[in-house]
Amino acid sequence: MKEKIFLFLLSTLVTIFTIEILSNKIISEKLHRLNYNERVISFYNHHYKNLHHLSIHPKDVEDIENLNSLIFRKIGNGSKKILIHGDSWGAQFEIEGSKKSLLKFSKIHDLQFILAGNSSYSFSPLTAQLTKLRDEFNIYPDFIILVVDHTDIGDELCRYKNLRYKHNGKISVKPDPIGTVRIYSISNYIERCRILNSKGLAIKNLIDHRKFVIETTKNAEKDGYPCGINSILKYLEEGLSNKNKNYMVGVINDYIDNVFASDNLEKLFIVSHPHRKHITNEYKLDIKDLIDEALNLTYHRDSIILIDQFDSSNFDNLDHVFIKGDKSSHLNNNYFIERFLKQILKILESHTQIIG
Numbered sequence: 001m002k003e004k005i006f007l008f009l010l011s012t013l014v015t016i017f018t019i020e021i022l023s024n025k026i027i028s029e030k031l032h033r034l035n036y037n038e039r040v041i042s043f044y045n046h047h048y049k050n051l052h053h054l055s056i057h058p059k060d061v062e063d064i065e066n067l068n069s070l071i072f073r074k075i076g077n078g079s080k081k082i083l084i085h086g087d088s089w090g091a092q093f094e095i096e097g098s099k100k101s102l103l104k105f106s107k108i109h110d111l112q113f114i115l116a117g118n119s120s121y122s123f124s125p126l127t128a129q130l131t132k133l134r135d136e137f138n139i140y141p142d143f144i145i146l147v148v149d150h151t152d153i154g155d156e157l158c159r160y161k162n163l164r165y166k167h168n169g170k171i172s173v174k175p176d177p178i179g180t181v182r183i184y185s186i187s188n189y190i191e192r193c194r195i196l197n198s199k200g201l202a203i204k205n206l207i208d209h210r211k212f213v214i215e216t217t218k219n220a221e222k223d224g225y226p227c228g229i230n231s232i233l234k235y236l237e238e239g240l241s242n243k244n245k246n247y248m249v250g251v252i253n254d255y256i257d258n259v260f261a262s263d264n265l266e267k268l269f270i271v272s273h274p275h276r277k278h279i280t281n282e283y284k285l286d287i288k289d290l291i292d293e294a295l296n297l298t299y300h301r302d303s304i305i306l307i308d309q310f311d312s313s314n315f316d317n318l319d320h321v322f323i324k325g326d327k328s329s330h331l332n333n334n335y336f337i338e339r340f341l342k343q344i345l346k347i348l349e350s351h352t353q354i355i356g
Contacts, residue, residue, distance in 0.1 A: 023202035030209070035059045036193050043067040044190065050128050050172035052163060053184045055091070055118045072116040072133060075099055076106025081139065082348075083114045085126055086147030087155065088330065089273075090117025093147075097337045105345055114139055120184050122152035123255045124164045127171040130258055140264040145344065146255075147271045150278075150287045151328055154232030156251055157244055159184075164251075171254055179212075181220040183227060188216050229327050236275070236283040245290065252294035260300045267351065268300070271307040271344060275329035276322045279315060307347050310340070 040058045047070070048054055054070040063069055073094065084093050093102065094115055102113050116129060126146070133139040159182070163174040176185040195209045240248065259268050270291060277283045288308060295301050315321050322329045331340055 020202050023206050026206060027196050027202055031193070031196055034189070034193060034196075035061075036196075037061065037064060039064060040067065041190060041193055043070065044186065047071065047132070048175055048186055050174070051132065052125050052160065052173040052175055053118075053120075053186050058186065058189060068137070071129070072114050072137070072139070075102045075113040075115060076111055078106050078109065078111035080110065080142045081112050081114055082143045082145060083116060083130070083133070083139070083141035084145045084147065085116040085118070085121070085129060086271075087117065087121045087149050087152060088119040088328070089149045090115075090121070090147040091119060092331065092333075092336055093117060093341070095333055095336070097333065098341055101337065101341055101345070105348075109349070114141060117147065120155050120159065122155040122160060123251045124156060124160045124171060125173045127255045127258045128173050130255075131170050131172075134262060140262055142264060143267050143269065143348075144259055144265065145269045145271060145348075146259075148287055148291065149272075149328075150236055150275055150283070150285070151229075151232050153240070153248060153285065153287060153290070154227075154235045156248060157235060158227040158231050161247070171258065179215060179219060181216060181223065181225055183225055188212075233327060236277070236285045239284040245293075248290050249294045249297070252291060253298055256294065256298050256300055256304070260303065266303070268304045269307055269344075269347070270304060273308070273310050273331070273340065276318055277329070279318065305347070305351075307344055309343060309347075 035058075037058075040061045044054065044058050051071075056070055061067070061070065084090060092098065093113075094117065102115075105111065106113055114133070116133065118125070118129070121129065130144075133141075160173050163176070165172055165174060175187045176182040178187045178191045181188070192209060192212060195212060196205055198205050198208070235244075256268070259265055272288050272291070274286070275283065278286060288306075291306070295304060298304075321332060321335050323332055
Protein backbone atom coordinates (compact mmCIF):
# COMPACT_ATOMS: atom_id res chain seq x y z
CA MET A 1 0.00 0.00 0.00
CA LYS A 2 2.79 2.39 0.97
CA GLU A 3 4.50 1.58 -2.28
CA LYS A 4 1.38 2.49 -4.27
CA ILE A 5 1.01 5.78 -2.41
CA PHE A 6 4.66 6.56 -3.05
CA LEU A 7 4.32 5.78 -6.74
CA PHE A 8 1.18 7.89 -6.94
CA LEU A 9 2.87 10.87 -5.29
CA LEU A 10 5.94 10.43 -7.45
CA SER A 11 3.81 10.23 -10.56
CA THR A 12 1.90 13.35 -9.49
CA LEU A 13 5.09 15.29 -8.86
CA VAL A 14 6.57 14.21 -12.18
CA THR A 15 3.35 15.25 -13.93
CA ILE A 16 3.30 18.65 -12.21
CA PHE A 17 6.98 19.13 -12.94
CA THR A 18 6.43 18.22 -16.61
CA ILE A 19 3.42 20.53 -16.88
CA GLU A 20 5.45 23.35 -15.33
CA ILE A 21 8.30 22.81 -17.76
CA LEU A 22 5.91 22.83 -20.72
CA SER A 23 4.00 25.82 -19.30
CA ASN A 24 7.19 27.83 -18.83
CA LYS A 25 8.17 27.03 -22.39
CA ILE A 26 4.79 28.23 -23.67
CA ILE A 27 5.06 31.40 -21.55
CA SER A 28 8.51 32.12 -23.01
CA GLU A 29 7.09 31.72 -26.51
CA LYS A 30 4.16 34.04 -25.74
CA LEU A 31 6.44 36.69 -24.26
CA HIS A 32 8.65 36.42 -27.32
CA ARG A 33 5.65 36.97 -29.60
CA LEU A 34 4.68 39.95 -27.46
CA ASN A 35 8.25 41.25 -27.91
CA TYR A 36 8.41 41.58 -24.13
CA ASN A 37 11.33 43.52 -22.71
CA GLU A 38 11.58 44.16 -18.99
CA ARG A 39 13.32 47.53 -19.40
CA VAL A 40 10.67 48.77 -21.84
CA ILE A 41 7.83 47.70 -19.56
CA SER A 42 9.51 49.30 -16.54
CA PHE A 43 9.94 52.57 -18.46
CA TYR A 44 6.36 52.45 -19.67
CA ASN A 45 4.99 51.67 -16.22
CA HIS A 46 6.68 54.74 -14.84
CA HIS A 47 5.67 57.21 -17.56
CA TYR A 48 2.41 56.18 -19.17
CA LYS A 49 0.43 56.40 -15.94
CA ASN A 50 0.06 60.15 -16.35
CA LEU A 51 0.49 60.45 -20.14
CA HIS A 52 -2.03 57.77 -21.26
CA HIS A 53 0.37 56.42 -23.92
CA LEU A 54 3.84 57.06 -25.30
CA SER A 55 4.91 57.52 -28.91
CA ILE A 56 5.51 53.82 -29.68
CA HIS A 57 3.64 50.76 -28.45
CA PRO A 58 5.93 48.78 -26.11
CA LYS A 59 5.62 45.77 -28.41
CA ASP A 60 7.18 47.79 -31.26
CA VAL A 61 10.09 49.41 -29.42
CA GLU A 62 13.42 48.72 -31.13
CA ASP A 63 15.84 51.25 -29.60
CA ILE A 64 16.18 49.78 -26.12
CA GLU A 65 19.20 51.98 -25.35
CA ASN A 66 17.31 55.24 -25.86
CA LEU A 67 13.95 54.80 -24.17
CA ASN A 68 13.61 58.55 -23.62
CA SER A 69 12.85 58.71 -27.34
CA LEU A 70 9.43 57.28 -26.49
CA ILE A 71 8.69 60.74 -25.07
CA PHE A 72 10.96 63.17 -26.94
CA ARG A 73 13.73 63.35 -29.54
CA LYS A 74 16.39 66.05 -30.05
CA ILE A 75 17.70 67.80 -33.15
CA GLY A 76 20.61 70.23 -32.95
CA ASN A 77 22.80 71.32 -30.05
CA GLY A 78 22.09 75.03 -29.82
CA SER A 79 21.79 77.10 -26.67
CA LYS A 80 18.07 77.87 -27.01
CA LYS A 81 15.46 75.14 -26.95
CA ILE A 82 12.30 74.98 -29.05
CA LEU A 83 9.77 72.32 -28.15
CA ILE A 84 7.54 71.12 -31.00
CA HIS A 85 4.63 69.00 -29.89
CA GLY A 86 1.09 68.09 -30.82
CA ASP A 87 -0.70 65.02 -32.13
CA SER A 88 0.20 63.18 -35.34
CA TRP A 89 0.50 66.59 -37.04
CA GLY A 90 3.27 67.37 -34.56
CA ALA A 91 4.83 63.96 -35.13
CA GLN A 92 5.11 64.71 -38.86
CA PHE A 93 8.00 67.06 -38.08
CA GLU A 94 10.07 63.88 -37.75
CA ILE A 95 9.87 62.79 -41.36
CA GLU A 96 13.33 62.76 -42.97
CA GLY A 97 13.03 65.93 -45.04
CA SER A 98 11.67 67.86 -42.08
CA LYS A 99 14.48 66.74 -39.77
CA LYS A 100 17.05 67.89 -42.33
CA SER A 101 15.43 71.33 -42.53
CA LEU A 102 15.23 71.62 -38.74
CA LEU A 103 18.86 70.60 -38.32
CA LYS A 104 20.00 73.17 -40.87
CA PHE A 105 17.86 75.87 -39.20
CA SER A 106 19.18 74.92 -35.75
CA LYS A 107 22.81 75.30 -36.87
CA ILE A 108 22.18 78.71 -38.40
CA HIS A 109 20.33 80.09 -35.37
CA ASP A 110 22.00 78.24 -32.46
CA LEU A 111 18.91 76.22 -31.56
CA GLN A 112 17.97 72.80 -30.32
CA PHE A 113 14.61 71.35 -31.30
CA ILE A 114 12.85 69.02 -28.90
CA LEU A 115 10.44 66.93 -30.96
CA ALA A 116 7.61 65.45 -28.88
CA GLY A 117 4.70 64.96 -31.27
CA ASN A 118 2.57 61.95 -30.44
CA SER A 119 -0.51 60.51 -32.15
CA SER A 120 -3.81 61.56 -30.53
CA TYR A 121 -2.17 63.93 -28.03
CA SER A 122 -4.61 66.77 -27.44
CA PHE A 123 -4.42 69.52 -24.83
CA SER A 124 -4.67 67.36 -21.69
CA PRO A 125 -1.89 64.86 -22.50
CA LEU A 126 0.17 67.72 -23.97
CA THR A 127 -0.16 69.60 -20.68
CA ALA A 128 0.95 66.50 -18.78
CA GLN A 129 3.78 65.90 -21.25
CA LEU A 130 5.18 69.41 -20.81
CA THR A 131 5.15 68.98 -17.02
CA LYS A 132 7.02 65.70 -17.34
CA LEU A 133 9.64 67.20 -19.68
CA ARG A 134 10.34 69.90 -17.12
CA ASP A 135 10.10 67.91 -13.90
CA GLU A 136 11.70 64.61 -14.92
CA PHE A 137 13.97 65.45 -17.83
CA ASN A 138 14.99 69.01 -16.91
CA ILE A 139 13.87 70.30 -20.32
CA TYR A 140 12.77 73.92 -20.04
CA PRO A 141 12.01 75.22 -23.54
CA ASP A 142 12.61 78.85 -24.40
CA PHE A 143 9.94 78.61 -27.09
CA ILE A 144 7.12 76.16 -27.74
CA ILE A 145 5.48 75.38 -31.06
CA LEU A 146 2.10 73.79 -30.40
CA VAL A 147 0.72 72.13 -33.52
CA VAL A 148 -3.03 71.87 -32.96
CA ASP A 149 -5.30 69.77 -35.11
CA HIS A 150 -9.07 69.90 -35.40
CA THR A 151 -9.29 66.28 -34.24
CA ASP A 152 -7.90 67.47 -30.89
CA ILE A 153 -11.47 68.43 -30.04
CA GLY A 154 -12.81 64.91 -30.45
CA ASP A 155 -9.74 63.38 -28.83
CA GLU A 156 -10.22 65.59 -25.80
CA LEU A 157 -13.96 65.06 -25.44
CA CYS A 158 -14.16 61.37 -26.36
CA ARG A 159 -10.84 59.89 -25.26
CA TYR A 160 -9.42 61.92 -22.40
CA LYS A 161 -12.19 63.82 -20.62
CA ASN A 162 -12.92 60.97 -18.21
CA LEU A 163 -9.25 60.10 -17.74
CA ARG A 164 -8.01 63.60 -16.99
CA TYR A 165 -7.25 64.46 -13.37
CA LYS A 166 -5.34 66.98 -11.31
CA HIS A 167 -2.83 66.02 -8.62
CA ASN A 168 -0.87 68.60 -6.64
CA GLY A 169 -2.12 71.22 -9.08
CA LYS A 170 -0.77 69.37 -12.14
CA ILE A 171 -2.81 67.91 -14.98
CA SER A 172 -2.35 64.23 -15.81
CA VAL A 173 -4.14 61.69 -18.01
CA LYS A 174 -4.64 58.15 -16.72
CA PRO A 175 -4.30 55.08 -18.95
CA ASP A 176 -7.49 53.33 -20.02
CA PRO A 177 -8.74 50.91 -17.36
CA ILE A 178 -7.43 47.36 -17.63
CA GLY A 179 -9.85 45.17 -19.56
CA THR A 180 -11.36 47.96 -21.65
CA VAL A 181 -10.62 48.09 -25.35
CA ARG A 182 -9.60 51.48 -26.70
CA ILE A 183 -7.50 52.88 -29.50
CA TYR A 184 -4.00 53.74 -28.20
CA SER A 185 -4.67 51.76 -25.01
CA ILE A 186 -1.57 50.10 -23.59
CA SER A 187 -3.01 48.80 -20.30
CA ASN A 188 -4.11 45.40 -21.64
CA TYR A 189 -0.72 44.66 -23.18
CA ILE A 190 1.08 45.50 -19.95
CA GLU A 191 -1.42 43.43 -17.98
CA ARG A 192 -0.82 40.42 -20.23
CA CYS A 193 2.91 40.71 -19.64
CA ARG A 194 2.35 41.05 -15.89
CA ILE A 195 0.17 37.94 -15.74
CA LEU A 196 2.65 35.84 -17.71
CA ASN A 197 5.52 36.99 -15.46
CA SER A 198 3.67 36.52 -12.17
CA LYS A 199 5.17 34.42 -9.40
CA GLY A 200 3.66 31.04 -8.67
CA LEU A 201 2.74 28.13 -10.89
CA ALA A 202 3.34 28.71 -14.59
CA ILE A 203 0.21 26.74 -15.50
CA LYS A 204 -1.89 29.11 -13.37
CA ASN A 205 -0.36 32.07 -15.16
CA LEU A 206 -1.25 30.52 -18.51
CA ILE A 207 -4.83 29.93 -17.39
CA ASP A 208 -5.14 33.49 -16.04
CA HIS A 209 -3.67 34.89 -19.24
CA ARG A 210 -6.12 32.90 -21.35
CA LYS A 211 -9.05 34.12 -19.25
CA PHE A 212 -7.89 37.72 -19.65
CA VAL A 213 -7.51 37.42 -23.43
CA ILE A 214 -11.01 35.92 -23.69
CA GLU A 215 -12.43 38.73 -21.53
CA THR A 216 -10.88 41.52 -23.59
CA THR A 217 -11.91 39.81 -26.84
CA LYS A 218 -15.51 39.67 -25.61
CA ASN A 219 -15.34 43.34 -24.66
CA ALA A 220 -14.09 44.20 -28.15
CA GLU A 221 -16.87 42.16 -29.77
CA LYS A 222 -19.48 43.74 -27.51
CA ASP A 223 -18.41 47.37 -27.53
CA GLY A 224 -16.09 47.62 -30.54
CA TYR A 225 -13.37 50.27 -30.30
CA PRO A 226 -14.96 53.47 -28.94
CA CYS A 227 -13.70 56.87 -30.05
CA GLY A 228 -12.76 55.82 -33.57
CA ILE A 229 -12.20 58.38 -36.29
CA ASN A 230 -15.91 58.84 -37.08
CA SER A 231 -16.66 59.60 -33.43
CA ILE A 232 -13.77 62.06 -33.34
CA LEU A 233 -14.86 63.88 -36.52
CA LYS A 234 -18.54 64.21 -35.58
CA TYR A 235 -17.74 67.27 -33.46
CA LEU A 236 -16.41 69.04 -36.55
CA GLU A 237 -19.51 68.07 -38.51
CA GLU A 238 -22.10 68.86 -35.85
CA GLY A 239 -20.49 71.54 -33.69
CA LEU A 240 -20.32 71.70 -29.89
CA SER A 241 -22.85 72.20 -27.14
CA ASN A 242 -22.20 75.19 -24.87
CA LYS A 243 -21.10 72.77 -22.14
CA ASN A 244 -18.51 71.09 -24.37
CA LYS A 245 -17.36 74.41 -25.78
CA ASN A 246 -16.76 75.82 -22.31
CA TYR A 247 -14.95 72.63 -21.32
CA MET A 248 -12.65 72.87 -24.34
CA VAL A 249 -11.86 76.53 -23.70
CA GLY A 250 -10.99 75.66 -20.11
CA VAL A 251 -8.72 72.80 -21.17
CA ILE A 252 -6.92 75.04 -23.67
CA ASN A 253 -6.34 77.67 -21.00
CA ASP A 254 -5.04 75.03 -18.58
CA TYR A 255 -2.46 74.19 -21.23
CA ILE A 256 -1.55 77.87 -21.74
CA ASP A 257 -1.24 78.45 -17.99
CA ASN A 258 1.12 75.48 -17.73
CA VAL A 259 3.20 76.75 -20.65
CA PHE A 260 3.82 80.06 -18.92
CA ALA A 261 4.31 78.54 -15.46
CA SER A 262 8.01 78.50 -16.37
CA ASP A 263 9.83 81.83 -16.28
CA ASN A 264 12.12 80.42 -18.96
CA LEU A 265 9.36 80.43 -21.59
CA GLU A 266 9.49 83.43 -23.91
CA LYS A 267 6.92 82.73 -26.65
CA LEU A 268 4.25 80.19 -27.50
CA PHE A 269 3.52 79.64 -31.18
CA ILE A 270 0.19 77.96 -31.95
CA VAL A 271 -0.01 76.44 -35.43
CA SER A 272 -3.23 75.36 -37.11
CA HIS A 273 -4.14 74.31 -40.64
CA PRO A 274 -7.55 73.65 -42.22
CA HIS A 275 -8.75 70.16 -43.04
CA ARG A 276 -9.92 69.24 -46.51
CA LYS A 277 -13.56 69.53 -45.42
CA HIS A 278 -13.01 73.01 -44.02
CA ILE A 279 -12.01 74.11 -47.49
CA THR A 280 -15.01 72.37 -49.06
CA ASN A 281 -17.29 73.90 -46.37
CA GLU A 282 -18.39 70.53 -44.98
CA TYR A 283 -17.35 71.23 -41.38
CA LYS A 284 -19.12 73.56 -38.96
CA LEU A 285 -16.39 73.75 -36.34
CA ASP A 286 -12.85 75.13 -36.54
CA ILE A 287 -10.48 74.73 -33.62
CA LYS A 288 -9.22 78.27 -34.22
CA ASP A 289 -12.54 79.58 -32.89
CA LEU A 290 -11.97 77.82 -29.58
CA ILE A 291 -8.38 79.01 -29.42
CA ASP A 292 -9.44 82.61 -30.09
CA GLU A 293 -11.98 82.39 -27.28
CA ALA A 294 -9.37 80.94 -24.93
CA LEU A 295 -6.88 83.67 -25.86
CA ASN A 296 -9.43 86.33 -24.96
CA LEU A 297 -9.42 84.97 -21.40
CA THR A 298 -5.68 84.61 -20.81
CA TYR A 299 -3.22 87.11 -19.38
CA HIS A 300 -0.52 85.72 -21.66
CA ARG A 301 -1.98 86.89 -24.98
CA ASP A 302 0.95 89.16 -25.83
CA SER A 303 3.36 86.22 -25.59
CA ILE A 304 1.37 83.99 -27.95
CA ILE A 305 1.77 84.03 -31.73
CA LEU A 306 -0.74 82.33 -34.02
CA ILE A 307 0.55 80.71 -37.19
CA ASP A 308 -2.41 79.99 -39.44
CA GLN A 309 -1.47 81.86 -42.58
CA PHE A 310 -2.12 79.02 -45.00
CA ASP A 311 -4.28 80.60 -47.69
CA SER A 312 -6.65 77.89 -48.91
CA SER A 313 -7.53 79.96 -51.98
CA ASN A 314 -4.08 79.06 -53.31
CA PHE A 315 -4.72 75.32 -53.03
CA ASP A 316 -5.01 74.46 -56.72
CA ASN A 317 -5.38 70.73 -56.07
CA LEU A 318 -6.39 69.42 -52.65
CA ASP A 319 -4.81 66.04 -53.40
CA HIS A 320 -1.47 67.86 -53.55
CA VAL A 321 -2.12 69.17 -50.03
CA PHE A 322 -3.79 66.30 -48.19
CA ILE A 323 -3.22 62.57 -48.29
CA LYS A 324 -5.90 61.24 -50.59
CA GLY A 325 -8.60 59.26 -48.79
CA ASP A 326 -7.32 60.21 -45.31
CA LYS A 327 -10.31 61.17 -43.13
CA SER A 328 -7.98 63.01 -40.75
CA SER A 329 -6.67 65.20 -43.60
CA HIS A 330 -2.99 64.70 -42.84
CA LEU A 331 -0.69 66.65 -45.12
CA ASN A 332 1.28 65.18 -47.99
CA ASN A 333 4.95 65.09 -47.07
CA ASN A 334 5.96 67.34 -49.94
CA TYR A 335 3.41 70.02 -49.03
CA PHE A 336 4.37 69.65 -45.38
CA ILE A 337 8.03 70.39 -46.11
CA GLU A 338 7.69 72.93 -48.90
CA ARG A 339 4.84 75.05 -47.50
CA PHE A 340 3.78 74.11 -43.99
CA LEU A 341 7.23 73.80 -42.41
CA LYS A 342 8.74 76.64 -44.42
CA GLN A 343 5.98 79.00 -43.32
CA ILE A 344 6.56 78.11 -39.68
CA LEU A 345 10.34 78.58 -39.94
CA LYS A 346 9.83 81.86 -41.77
CA ILE A 347 7.74 83.22 -38.92
CA LEU A 348 10.23 81.89 -36.35
CA GLU A 349 13.02 83.67 -38.18
CA SER A 350 11.09 86.92 -38.13
CA HIS A 351 11.28 87.02 -34.34
CA THR A 352 14.74 88.37 -33.72
CA GLN A 353 14.82 87.30 -30.07
CA ILE A 354 15.02 83.69 -31.31
CA ILE A 355 17.86 84.14 -33.73
CA GLY A 356 19.64 86.97 -31.99
